[in-house]
Amino acid sequence: MTVDEIVCREFAELATEYLDGAMPDETLELVEEHLAMCDWCRDYLRQIQTTARAVADAAGPETAPLAPTLDALVDAFRAHTRGDGPR
């Protein structure tokens, strides 16, 4: 990384670190200078944020376990509750 400025290719690697607020101050300053000037990197950053939100929304109840698995687990839970213990 150059000392005095950040280019787009470098910012492309740093977006998550920036969003996590995990950057050392010197890097943060360079990143903010870059973002202030670069519409494209702001678009890229927004897309990374949209992606993270979309990932959260996509994991729906459709990914639930198969019914036999769920039944077996509920049986184990019932057995434990009645004091038989699961194993």
Add this chain to the structure above:
Amino acid sequence: MDRDAPLLAALRAGDEEAFATLVMRYHASLKRVARAYVSTEAVAEEVVQETWLAAIAGLDRFEQRATIKTWLFHILANKAKTRGTRERRTVPFASLARADSEEPAVSPDRFQREGDAWPGHWAMPPRPWDDPERRLASLEAREHLRAAIAALPATQQAVLTLRDVEGLEAEEVCGLLDVSAGNQRVILHRARARVRADLERYFEETA
């Protein structure tokens, strides 16, 4: 806050519906994380079932110092590590992760090269997405997104699931997976960058 806290009293009272809710809520995420440690889907499924059994057995001793979610992922990490070792897959998560994190987040040919007017700046910049929330709401888009996540290397799926699906803090994920803060962030960024590139293609194809 722990959104599962209201379930706890019911679980301790032996409420089967509360237990089923918990399983439905976390089974898939637990499995994606397990998959990063063991060699097959089937073994990952077994590890998740062992996790649920251990959780049932430990429920009475659970002290709400962590959320139920974090507690479950801790049990899983322990079971999965043990299983990974027994499978002689002794490669630690951190070094698997390193192999996954060498590619750049964005393809190098999207940037200007040395000798161009602005080396390192975008040559093919991302085009702003038009109303992505609306477009992502369709069933087809969600299917597409789920397939993109499923295609990620296991370590990336594990970190993406813990951070972006389950909303765990970076430090919690480092603790669960035994990776450094820097490594965790690189893996997460690789995962997001790949899914972003996938969505970009999808939006362009369906524009």
